[in-house]
Amino acid sequence: MNPEPRAARPTLLSLARELGVSRQTVSNVINNPDIVRPETRERVQAAIRANGYRPSAAGRALRTRRSMSIALRLYPTVDGVNGAIMDRFVHSLALAAQSQGYRITLFAADNAEDEVETIDSLHRTSSIDVAVLTDTLTGDVRPSGLAAAGVPFVAFGRPWGALARSSHYWLDVDGGAGTEAAARSLIAAGHTRIGFLGWPAGSGVGDDRRAGWERAVADLPGSTELELRVDDGAQPGAEAAAELLARGATALVCASDSLALGALPACRGLLADGRLPLVGFDDTPVARALGLSSIHQPVEDAAARLIGMVVDLLDGRPPAHHQQLLTPELVLRNLAPFAQ
């Protein structure tokens, strides 16, 4: 049987009436027990235990202006191979927040301006204490918007472009270090013609992943021809991979597992000792199922560190590491037998 939606909860007032004491006395027992006579205190405490009364979060939020909640925008569902990484981040952030007594308030927004306005509104109404931003972009309007509104925030994603020297709290994963490690591992395996299959120029994340590959292959002649930048997805990945192999590439580093999945059939002829010279990015379930090599972002660690930053920021502690860049892990795998 479903309960009535508005079942009576014990309040300060109902407890006081039941005990024949003043509302202030009950409040004192909760907030300042030393100023209440011991026998009254014990009687009130016993009633609190028996009735299950707990101080209202709303009342506490009014007094302290702390909601113990963190705003996080949820983006529209990406129904592809790569979308799982952000869902995993949301999940990890909620678990890390809980360990520090915080909860996550999820909301949707139509665009960056709407996101700032929603966070500002949640903050003004003491529904949240702080926001976590994700998906930082070149020309991002959110850091300045939230700073102007006086809302504390931390960002998962570094500031890109003109904002790069911004002093706000952020944490990111060094994607370029990942693609550089991938390309160097292919060089160590004897490859000298290593292609890069990435996203169109102009996105901070995509350009960073490309830069890592470029650092690794800078001394290999002809590498500049071995680069194609296409929309994310298996189909564009398949076509671009075929073209890069036609230009003489013998190995590929990709900006995503979607692109790597698309590149797989074209690369099958390059299989050596059970492993493809093909590396994706994000270590998605699809990569693990197929035995594709990929670059793993330490999402759980990132979430725990971001929550640490949130706590430092709200407690007004001097920031020890208020801008952090984590290194991803290159995961080399043998292709699953059924995909060979």
Place this chain on the structure above:
Amino acid sequence: MNPEPRAARPTLLSLARELGVSRQTVSNVINNPDIVRPETRERVQAAIRANGYRPSAAGRALRTRRSMSIALRLYPTVDGVNGAIMDRFVHSLALAAQSQGYRITLFAADNAEDEVETIDSLHRTSSIDVAVLTDTLTGDVRPSGLAAAGVPFVAFGRPWGALARSSHYWLDVDGGAGTEAAARSLIAAGHTRIGFLGWPAGSGVGDDRRAGWERAVADLPGSTELELRVDDGAQPGAEAAAELLARGATALVCASDSLALGALPACRGLLADGRLPLVGFDDTPVARALGLSSIHQPVEDAAARLIGMVVDLLDGRPPAHHQQLLTPELVLRNLAPFAQ
């Protein structure tokens, strides 16, 4: 530059002081404007617009006892093929909630008792209005626990076992209808020896998926031998599929995409016209990438309907459809060329 964490927000009192009126007057303009003189009302409204004051959610929650927030437990990360479905549900529920003015409060819990206690605590402190339960189990202690605590809730997942006639609000997807449709489509393609690869007996969800297959194959002789129930995962799926094929199965219905992924290599010899006679469950990114047939749960629709139930429940409307069973969709695919 990151803002100070406790930047001053306008309050009723600061607005009243600035305007030289009483706090009650400002409150009246917001809550009961007709009782305030027009020129005062307009002056206060202009100041409210200029200062960005918004009534505190905490204050409103104290008055109305509504937080406009829905509690949802987040389970530990399942790092496999199937975990994506619950992350997608969380995502869909947050988007559907937003469209009705509600937010999602995510929390973690160690077990069912801890979940009930956390929800009860959030409800007593007016941090949430209602809870959404997921992953309903045989012998689930949560419905009775929440009912006893007077917390409204709706469940994604029907009550199983002895609770099956429970009258609480729930919505579920008819998994058995999905496996039945899968088996019937294999019968229509000419198969007479259709195996079932499922989870150990005793879970409501797993037994339901098995029952659908059983309904479809009831008239096919020898079907009872063509059933194996193993732990979820690609490795158990691979071994069980080989065994079922050795027993003469020419087609398989699986309780999950993990099991189907494991079964894929053993089934490759059964490929006909580009399609495997193998059906998974949950239509995960892995199934889509490989071109595995699977059963798709209407997660977005389910989330929207659950939020509709929440609104009905909290508004005290008579429930029109307070127990709903949605039908999943059988998605037949040709195996991706690279996996053939």
